Amino acid sequence: LLRAQLRSTPANGHTTFIPHIRKVVLEFCQHNPSSTNARIFISNDLDRVARQNPHVEFVVKQRNGHEPIARGFYANGRDKVIPLQRLEVNGIDRKVQLILDSSGAKIKPLKKGRIVESSSAAARGIWSGLHVDTPFTI
DSSP states (O other), X not given: OOGGGOOOOOOOSTTSOOOSEEEXXXXXXXXXXXXXXXXHHXXXXXXXXXXXXXXXXXXXXXXTXXXXXXXXXXXXXXXXXXXXXXXXXXXXXXXXXXXXXXXXXXXXXXXXTOOOOOSSOOSSOOOOGGGSSSOOOO
């Protein structure tokens, strides 16, 4: 036996990564000029991407009269839609990779001035100048 043949096949369990993405749908128009690069990506590169991600179902839909889009469906029931018009072939590849790497969770904004939130109380409590022997004065 060769060392390369002694591999285990990945299976879902407590030690393996379970991807969030279930399905990727690529929609394009057969005649629209904005779908030209999407058609090139589908004919040349989609097979490579599908072989690299065997856990994802890839669907190609023809939508005449519409702009090209990539839509990802996730295990948590959400979906993400990314428009593909005005993108080169490698840009479409990056957007499909973005859909594959995303978790599908809702994007939460990180605003400036947001206070720190904690699910547990502080170990030493909150300091107050009124709860000491000599009150704090300025």
